[in-house]
Amino acid sequence: MTDQTIKPWAHENDVDSLYVPVYIVEMAKEVVQFYDFQVHHMTVMATKDKKGGAIWKIDTSDGPFSLKLLHRRPTHSKFSLGAQEYLVKEKKARVPTIFKTKQGKNYVEMGGKLWFIAEWIESLRPVSEDLEGTKKLCYALGEFHKLSKGYVPPAEAENISRLHRWPRTYERVEKKLGWFRDIANVYSDMPASSTILSYIDNFQEQAQQAIKRLGDSNYKEIVSKGTQEAGFVHQDYGWSNAQMGDEGMYVIDLDGVSYDITIRDLRKLIIDRMHSLEQWDINWIREMIQAYDQANPITDDEYELLLIDLSLPNLFYKNMKDIVYSPTTFMNESLAQDLQLIIELEKQKWPVLEELSKDRKGG
Structure with a gap:
């Protein structure tokens, strides 16, 4: 397992907005092994290269999910993950459900950051701007x-x-x-x-x-x-x-x-x-x-x-x-x-x- 600390990477690539450094891609592959499914394909959907964050769509044996690398410090990210779980479990809100690891946790900590997986809602579409x-x-x-x-x-x-x-x-x-x-x-x-x-x-x-x-x-x-x-x-x-x-x-x-x-x-x-x-x-x-x-x-x-x-x-x-x-x-x-x-x-x-x-x- 790599122990490299994740850093922002905007200075590495100013052409491809979906560029993610190789060491982070390798971490992502390690992170998904903490979950009870097989990953068939991973696609980068968005990055926050100035802060050190990214989102993948992952196609798995259990269907599509989102994998997210949170750029904030772990104790901050635990606040937002707790809020997301609260909205789903306690309030039945329409926000993506967090998928638990094999150990029943909401996240994986790696590279000094938190990673988590949530449902991918295929039907989502932007409303009109009128x-x-x-x-x-x-x-x-x-x-x-x-x-x-x-x-x-x-x-x-x-x-x-x-x-x-x-x-x-x-x-x-x-x-x-x-x-x-x-x-x-x-x-x-x-x-x-x-x-x-x-x-x-x-x-x-x-x-x-x-x-x-x-x-x-x-x-x-x-x-x-x-x-x-x-x-x-x-x-x-x-x-x-x-x-x-x-x-x-x-x-x-x-x-x-x-x-x-x-x-x-x-x-x-x-x-x-x-x-x-x-x-x-x-x-x-x-x-x-x-x-x-x-x-x-x-x-x-x-x-x-x-x-x-x-x-x-x-x-x-x-x-x-x-x-x-x-x-x-x-x-x-x-x-x-x-x-x-x-x-x-x-x-x-x-x-x-x-x-x-x-x-x-x-x-």
């Missing part, structure tokens, strides 16, 4: 969040929680916006610099206002209720990780789940949709919120936090945060063009948020 498909996605997200409540992780797992991190996250965004200004000033001759400098003061002020609003909200009261009451977020929810099967919508790829105020997943989905639509459409957002609310009723306090979270310059920050790694290559003409839409969207959202606040009493 409004009706988006509503199905939002309803399934609400179901997922509702069913996630009550989870207690295994004793050997970390307690993965972002519940108390909202203030720190907001403060980090505000601080980094200041860094973006400093970088744009230093590299003032780059194509995107003038655009950044024209709007960065406004975005930093919005972040400061969001910090204040969060402090004035019932955030502390919500998080004081603890992790089981909060449930957990998916963190990477979207069209690839929520798909339609013969029995309804399935949620897959749960390895990033964390305790949190679950409304944050919905915020991310709204931002993603508005970016794709290239406009802030209040009717879409209302329909998305209503679909989610049907499955998992949103309290007034959670609704307020949704609006506060939407008020951050999320889209601008998301598209700018890599500037700190290589300013001269990042602030090019392409970024300058992309920022035109992003800045327009950040402007458009304010009257929409104002209208949304009127949808709830006291909003």
Whole structure:
């Protein structure tokens, strides 16, 4: 058995997105020997080469399965695997069932990482990206969040929680916006610099206002209720990780789940949709919120936090945060063009948020 520690391999191959180093392929072959079936064929389906993760579809004597190499530290992965098993066994949720090893375990530890096998659901297909498909996605997200409540992780797992991190996250965004200004000033001759400098003061002020609003909200009261009451977020929810099967919508790829105020997943989905639509459409957002609310009723306090979270310059920050790694290559003409839409969207959202606040009493 190889004892080599698994490392990210993005630097090894920048052509083939499905490339996996030979030593990891050999580990995968060793891992499947811990299971009570014969493997006929293994196909790489996706990789996280920058983090050291991969997914295979394996054809076996017992049918198709997925084999997944989790890139996170083992104690973190034990939290997500426990969550996946909890959803299936205790809540009958539509998430892939974990297949046990010969020893009855949920995973195999090898190369300093956890590997696990789960059912491969052949019928899964993405829903449409129109409004009706988006509503199905939002309803399934609400179901997922509702069913996630009550989870207690295994004793050997970390307690993965972002519940108390909202203030720190907001403060980090505000601080980094200041860094973006400093970088744009230093590299003032780059194509995107003038655009950044024209709007960065406004975005930093919005972040400061969001910090204040969060402090004035019932955030502390919500998080004081603890992790089981909060449930957990998916963190990477979207069209690839929520798909339609013969029995309804399935949620897959749960390895990033964390305790949190679950409304944050919905915020991310709204931002993603508005970016794709290239406009802030209040009717879409209302329909998305209503679909989610049907499955998992949103309290007034959670609704307020949704609006506060939407008020951050999320889209601008998301598209700018890599500037700190290589300013001269990042602030090019392409970024300058992309920022035109992003800045327009950040402007458009304010009257929409104002209208949304009127949808709830006291909003």
